[in-house]
Every structure is written in C-alpha cells, then in structure tokens.
Amino acid sequence: MTPVPDTDLAVAASGLVKTFDDFRAVDGIDLEVRRGEVFGVLGPNGAGKTTTLKMLATLLPMDGGEASIFGVDVRRHPHMIRQLVGVTGQYASVDENLTGSENLWLFGRLQGLSSARAKVIAKDLLERFGLAEARDKQIKTFSGGMRRRLDLAASLISQPPLIFLDEPTTGLDPRTRGQMWETIRELIRDGSTVLLTTQYLDEADQLADRIAVIDRGIKVAEGTPDELKTSVGSSTLQLRMSDPDETVGAADVVRRVLGEAPVLTPEAGGMNAALTDANQAADVLIALRQSGLSIASATVQKPTLDEVFMAITGHSAEDETHEPQMEASR
Ligand SMILES: Nc1ncnc2c1ncn2[C@@H]1O[C@H](COP(=O)(O)OP(=O)(O)OP(=O)(O)O)[C@@H](O)[C@H]1O
Numbered sequence: 388m389t390p391v392p393d394t395d396l397a398v399a400a401s402g403l404v405k406t407f408d409d410f411r412a413v414d415g416i417d418l419e420v421r422r423g424e425v426f427g428v429l430g431p432n433g434a435g436k437t438t439t440l441k442m443l444a445t446l447l448p449m450d451g452g453e454a455s456i457f458g459v460d461v462r463r464h465p466h467m468i469r470q471l472v473g474v475t476g477q478y479a480s481v482d483e484n485l486t487g488s489e490n491l492w493l494f495g496r497l498q499g500l501s502s503a504r505a506k507v508i509a510k511d512l513l514e515r516f517g518l519a520e521a522r523d524k525q526i527k528t529f530s531g532g533m534r535r536r537l538d539l540a541a542s543l544i545s546q547p548p549l550i551f552l553d554e555p556t557t558g559l560d561p562r563t564r565g566q567m568w569e570t571i572r573e574l575i576r577d578g579s580t581v582l583l584t585t586q587y588l589d590e591a592d593q594l595a596d597r598i599a600v601i602d603r604g605i606k607v608a609e610g611t612p613d614e615l616k617t618s619v620g621s622s623t624l625q626l627r628m629s630d631p632d633e634t635v636g637a638a639d640v641v642r643r644v645l646g647e648a649p650v651l652t653p654e655a656g657g658m659n660a661a662l663t664d665a666n667q668a669a670d671v672l673i674a675l676r677q678s679g680l681s682i683a684s685a686t687v688q689k690p691t692l693d694e695v696f697m698a699i700t701g702h703s704a705e706d707e708t709h710e711p712q713m714e715a716s717r
C-alpha cells in the first residue's frame with residue numbers, strides 16, 4: 388500500500404471552482420473527508436459531482452480553490468495524488484476483448500507492478516468481488532453489475548488509501564445494486580476511506596457516514612444522513628384502515644397521538660400522517676389498536692431525495708436547467 392502521510396483529513400478542499408466557458412459547473416465547494424469514513428456527495432444530474440471528483444483526482448485542472456489529499460497538494464503533486472486515489476470509471480477505456488483477469492493484470496502493469504505481482508493481485512480481487520468465474524470471460528460478455536465490480540476492482544489494484552466511487556449503482560437493477568452495496572461495505576470494513584457520489588438519498592443513507600448535498604455547483608447542506616433527514620422534517624406514516632367507515636375515528640386517534648391531523652387520501656380508509664421521528668409510528672399503531680380500530684396496512688416512508696431537495700433548495704431535483712452533456716462522465 389502507498390505510504391500515507393500522517394493527517395486525519397483524507398480530503399481537504401476549499402473554494403473549488405470549475406468553469407466551462409461562462410458556466411460555473413463547480414462554484415466554490417468546500418469538502419472535508421476524514422480518514423476512514425465514507426463521505427457521500429449527493430446531488431441530481433448536472434450538480435457538479437463528477438467534475439468535483441475529477442478535479443480532486445487531477446483528471447481535470449482546478450480553476451479556483453485549494454485541495455489536498457492526505458495533506459498532499461493536488462495542484463503541486465499530481466503524481467503523488469494519483470498514487471493515493473483509486474478512481475472508478477476506468478474500464479471504458481479498456482479493450483472489450485480482454486478477459487476479466489487480463490484486464491486487471493494490465494491495470495496492475497500500468498501501475499508499475501511486476502507481472503507476477505499483478506497476477507496475484509488480479510486473482511485476489513476477482514475472488515473478492517465475486518468475479519472468479521468470470522476470470523476467463525471477455526469483458527464484452529459481462530453484465531452491467533459485473534462491469535461495475537470489475538471497475539471497482541481495477542481502481543483497487545494499486546491498493547490506494549482513498550477510493551472515489553462515482554455513482555457506483557446508477558442504472559443497476561435492485562438486486563445488483565444490493566450486491567454492490569455489500570461490496571462497498573466490505574471495502575469500508577477493510578479500513579478504506581471512500582468518497583462516493585450518488586443521486587439517491589437511500590444509497591447515501593445506506594453507505595455514508597456524512598453527506599454533502601450539492602446543487603448547481605454549490606454545497607447546500609452537509610451532515611449525517613439522520614441530520615439531513617431530520618432537517619427536512621421527517622417521514623410519513625401511510626395508513627389504511629380495514630373498514631373505511633372507521634377512517635374518521637382513526638384520523639382522530641392519529642391527531643391525538645401526533646398533535647396534528649393526518650391528510651386523508653382518495654383511497655378508501657387511507658391517510659398520511661407526518662412524523663417528526665419514525666418511532667412515532669409505533670405510538671400511533673398502539674393507540675389505534677387500543678381504540679379497537681383495525682389496520683389493513685401501515686408503511687413508514689422516508690423522505691425522498693426530491694423532498695430533501697425541495698426542503699433545502701426550494702426546487703425539485705428533477706427541475707434542472709443544465710442538462711448533463713457528458714454521459715461518459717459517470
Ligand atoms: N467537459 C465539459 N464541458 C462543458 N460542460 C461540462 C463538461 N463537463 C461537465 N459539464 C457540465 O457541468 C455540469 C456538471 O456536470 P457533472 O458531470 O459534474 O454533473 P454530475 O453531478 O456528475 O451529474 P450526473 O449525476 O449526471 O453524473 C453539467 O451542467 C455539465 O453539463
């Protein structure tokens with residue numbers, strides 16, 4: 388593993404700026420990622436996530452601000468930075484006719500490993516990422532999930548202390564997404580520091596210790612997943628009573644417990660109640676049972692990314708004026 392200078396901050400960046408012509412894609416972002424944590428950068432399409440990562444990884448020049456990785460200045464020591472950071476999103480440049488193990492071996496050689504060492508590490512990584520059977524299969528036959536895992540494996544060849552994951556699960560089906568989350572959790576257990584971007588609150592929630600929300604090139608909020616969710620208010624309890632005739636009585640019980648009346652939904656017997664704390668759902672359910680009212684279904688809905696965005700920025704995450712121009716930037 389690359390020797391890591393002694394500092395508690397894996398990333399320290401202040402006032403990062405990137406402009407494309409007149410457009411400020413990143414407009415003064417500060418980021419601090421602590422050693423050993425998973426830090427999530429959450430934002431909609433075109434928010435500036437990939438551009439931020441690319442500047443930190445020396446793949447794009449910075450137009451303003453300061454940044455260091457484990458205390459090493461990004462502008463002044465790009466070669467050292469490249470040894471400290473593993474970046475996903477590299478497989479695209481690799482020959483599709485190579486097999487999984489050839490691909491990783493090649494990456495190892497490009498990173499300066501001996502042929503024998505590259506072989507050993509490639510084998511280990513393929514096993515670790517559930518790709519052992521795919522070792523001798525050509526990459527062009529890989530599924531989307533396998534490609535992401537191979538991509539992640541390639542970024543780990545040089546065993547970097549900091550890993551950048553740019554939207555690791557966008558476009559994956561739910562099962563493959565879950566597997567990818569497991570893989571990422573394993574990395575974390577191994578002590579890696581991870582800087583991850585995502586468009587999904589649930590993903591940031593599942594994986595990140597702390598999150599920065601960015602919107603149109605600006606950081607609009609930062610905190611733990613819980614702090615963010617609390618700041619936007621809360622979750623919603625969706626209830627449906629078995630007997631629609633009991634709806635009014637049930638709404639009354641809900642109002643008594645929560646101090647605020649639920650909103651009745653068009654569906655027979657249905658209502659939504661805002662919770663300041665998801666644990667209040669239990670209080671409501673107990674009170675309904677004690678009142679002899681029977682529930683057909685009850686779900687607690689966490690705030691969605693869109694609700695977080697609405698609350699923090701006053702506009703919807705969908706409502707972006709700048710369309711992303713670089714699909715390949717993921
Ligand atoms: N090379 C470029 N030239 C011109 N504009 C660019 C370039 N790269 C990015 N942009 C613009 O900068 C903005 C931020 O792009 P970026 O790729 O960083 O967003 P993102 O948050 O990663 O979005 P996504 O979730 O879609 O990946 C977008 O409006 C994008 O169109």
Ligand SMILES: [Mg+2]
Pocket residue numbers: 436437438553554716717
């Ligand atoms: Mg992106």
